[in-house]
Amino acid sequence: MGxxxxxxxxxxxxxxxxxxxxxxxxxxxxPNVALVEPPRVTGVSANLSRCEWDVNVCATPPGDAxxxxxxxxLVDTIIETVPVTTATPGVFSTGNQDLPSYTCTIQLTINRSx
Numbered sequence: 001m002g003x004x005x006x007x008x009x010x011x012x013x014x015x016x017x018x019x020x021x022x023x024x025x026x027x028x029x030x031p032n033v034a035l036v037e038p039p040r041v042t043g044v045s046a047n048l049s050r051c052e053w054d055v056n057v058c059a060t061p062p063g064d065a066x067x068x069x070x071x072x073x074l075v076d077t078i079i080e081t082v083p084v085t086t087a088t089p090g091v092f093s094t095g096n097q098d099l100p101s102y103t104c105t106i107q108l109t110i111n112r113s114x
Contacts, residue, residue: 003110018081029094031060047113055104058092063100071102078104
């Protein structure tokens, strides 16, 4: 596999090792599961790329204090496991349902000359 697939697989493995259920297919999204989305890539030089992955976690509606507490526990686990630059609360729409959510952004740099 290429560098992007390798690092995505490593992120998934690290999150699973931390005890999270991790998916990469948004059709499988459900509460208490971490969805790792494809990376955004910005070229820094011929050999360096800055990459960002969004990891979405959702809770069961409504977005009350219980849901927020559960989400914050999931976000804490992600922050303790991978380099999170931001964690933003929101709503994730899937199918006909809006789920309270957090999006954690992971940022890594790929050095292809190493």
